[in-house]
């Protein structure tokens with residue numbers, strides 16, 4: 725496969741049974757390293773609030789921050805699909821979401837926007853898709869709701885909450901989402917959703933059976949300060965360069981050796 729990947733290429737990968745390797749990035753230099761190492765999808769995550777800005781969580785990240793880092797990452801890569809997070813409170817209404825996503829695509833050169841949750845956001849996803857903006861959903865642990873959640877913890881552990889996540893995943897796909905991230909849910913639940921959905925499902929702390937995996941780059945390189953989730957892995961402990969650590973991560977995802 726050559727040229728810049730689109731979500732259609734990722735769909736083909738799901739249908740072929742080829743695992744999708746994803747990582748976050750926030751600047752052009754790391755973006756180029758990831759691209760050269762064969763990362764299929766680069767997410768400009770609002771995790772930049774923690775790993776770049778030193779904040780305790782993602783709620784302080786602004787649309788301006790996201791557009792700036794998205795553009796930096798976009799200019800560093802040639803092949804990987806670029807997905808950019810819509811930050812906290814930038815998609816509370818259809819109008820606001822359209823305006824925020826437009827900025828991320830026009831100024832941030834993004835190919836797809838990611839937003840957390842379902843509920844009233846289903847109509848927002850429909851409207852974005854109607855306007856030609858590809859959307860990635862995000863269910864399970866929703867870091868932008870940390871103050872409501874109270875702590876970072878596994879979601880969907882009981883039958884009712886698992887059912888809600890399954891229903892939300894189906895609703896997001898029906899609304900036109902092209903991708904779905906599942907964060908920190910039981911692996912059996914992630915497997916059920918991955919099998920039920922026709923769109924690619926990318927897991928983070930959601931087991932090996934998702935169509936792909938994503939991690940925060942700085943966790944993979946062992947340079948994150950503060951909270952590092954137990955499901956992450958530092959690939960620098962077995963590599964002698966950043967490039968080879970990222971290559972090992974990509975290979976481990978493709979071979980189902982990670983997680």
Ligand code: KIV
Pocket residue numbers: 748767768769770771772809905928938939940
């Ligand atoms: O903010 C982020 O980095 C993310 C991914 C890790 C899924 O949402």
